[in-house]
Amino acid sequence: MGKCSNNLVGILNFVTTLLSIPIIIAGIWLSKQAGTECERWLEKPVIAVGVFLLVVSIAGLIGACYRVTWLLWVYLLVMFLLIVLLFAFTVFAFVVTNKGAGEALSGKGYREYRLGDYSNWLQKRVDGSTWDRISSCLQAGKLCSRFGDQYVHDTVDKFYSEELSPLQSGCCKPSNECGFTYKGPTNWVRAGNATHSNPDCNAWNNDPNMLCYNCQSCKAGMLENIKTDWKKVAIVNVVFLIFLIIVYSIGCCAFRNNRMENHYPKY
Known part of the structure; x- marks a missing residue:
């Protein structure tokens, strides 16, 4: 032996x-x-x-x-x-x-993600300068550019039925509760002077270099990916x-x- x-x-x-x-x-x-x-x-x-x-x-x-x-x-x-x-x-x-899971939305094929749903340890991993590096990587990887090209011909009903990835849902479109009007996958119109409790609604920008890369939902989408991996x-x-x-x-x-x-x- x-x-x-x-x-x-x-x-x-x-x-x-x-x-x-x-x-x-x-x-x-x-x-x-x-x-x-x-x-x-x-x-x-x-x-x-x-x-x-x-x-x-x-x-x-x-x-x-x-x-x-x-x-x-x-x-x-x-x-x-x-x-x-x-x-x-x-x-x-x-x-x-x-901890942490996407929120299912009525009539939507995708889920939305909230940063506060994840563990405190994970939340600290996407703070400050760390998130600056991550978001620059997402932009360099053309995450939302490919997203826009993929769904550019979608009508609003078709877009809402799509099964988006956590990062696509969190970084490339505004939150559903913002009530923005769909014009294209990365082009949304604000509803007048409406105020929102969700800070992501104010962070959203149609500029391809901004979109929702600085949103809490984008960080949550990244954490969902990390959690799954x-x-x-x-x-x-x-x-x-x-x-x-x-x-x-x-x-x-x-x-x-x-x-x-x-x-x-x-x-």
Whole structure:
């Protein structure tokens, strides 16, 4: 069993080593191809993950295959910390994404989103300068330009029946309670001198560079996207955790085998 566990750890880490190389290459490619700040921020985490996997996998590979006990011990320590951190992040992700949901509107195919419905921790992630960077990324990515082109021929009834994404609903059109008159997907007419309790109604502007990028609903749409993505990541993390625990258990067997061979060398 001991020898088998060493071989299994070696094989698993050899595969992980091979997988880390395209991850690093992808990170470097992103740094060369990034045209906006939205794309540029991805490069460093991707490269860091790739390098981390490469170093840890090489340590596990050498420790298991060449019976280097101290290196295998370091590998198991890192694996244990990774399991703890991943477990903590998974629980945290489920907790902070537990609140918040789109509001269904009568006669509308889309939902609308309110910033106050989401957890305080998530709300703080879209404050101040952070939101300035996010909104500039959304504009650079032509979110609402594509939205306008996609629905440009819609009549008002057809537009109201569309199933819009959270970002499209929150950033590219005014809130339903503003009561604006539809002229086009990104062109709305205010109802005279009507006053509204919703601050987004005053923030709306038909200027393609403004629209509702500074609206609370736009931030809420972004949080809805984050919430959905984090829930998917959390589910994947549960599966990955099970895999890590199995690998860690096999690694412990290999470590015990190495120690026994060092204490009772074969002549």
